[in-house]
Amino acid sequence: MKQIFLFVSLAVLGFGLYLKFFYDTPDSQIQINFFVSWFLIIVAIASLLMNLFWSNPKKRKEE
């Protein structure tokens, strides 16, 4: 489950970076591209960090 979550987060991060740096945005859509690309990057980084810090309940019991 954790691996799937990690994979989806990385895919979202990759898509956000693609929109930010490689997608040829029409002049009329610069604002929406700015919002969507940064939204995906922020959400992906947050989910990666949450994934990293989310403590395993079994581990917690052992501690």
Add this chain to the structure above:
Amino acid sequence: MNKKVIAIFIVTLIALGVLWAYSFGPLSGTVAIKANPASLQSTPQQTVVAQQNIAFGVYHNKDLTENFYTIKFPQTWQLQPNSPAGSYHFASDNGSGSAELQDVADNTTLELFVLSQAEPNLKKSEAGYQRISYQKISVNGNDAYQLTYRSTTNGTDYETIKTYITGTDHAAVITFTATQSSFANLQPLFASILTSFQWENK
């Protein structure tokens, strides 16, 4: 729940709030491309056009990173304030002239853009639109497509020559408009301005 995860969640919500403010909220003006003040400075240059010595101002436009360009306009023409980034709009007694940058999508060609989008838009926006000519030309080694048309504004007939020049990311659009009676006299001047156009980072 893990305290670090809660902290990350709260920071994310704050970041998304700031992002919304920058994109659509009170700080949204900061996202738009702004004109570089240096682009509005011109250096004088004398050029002979149709046996007349004319004073030009040479402009170096540095608004869009991939599309720096140089163009000259007569000093007697008045530069209109508040032109969008990458463009100049001039007015003179007999007509007007402008240089603009046009975004052309990667999945089309400039010629297709001119014929399938630009011209149909002109037909809608210009009263009495009538195409006079359309031709492929070269402007300082760059492929260009030139559209000449007639239109009517407030009962006066105008003739316009619009040249779309291929560029790295954006295309350049050089437009000259004059009353039909003075168009022929101004054509050498228009040609001189057009040939002064050059991409700087090519």
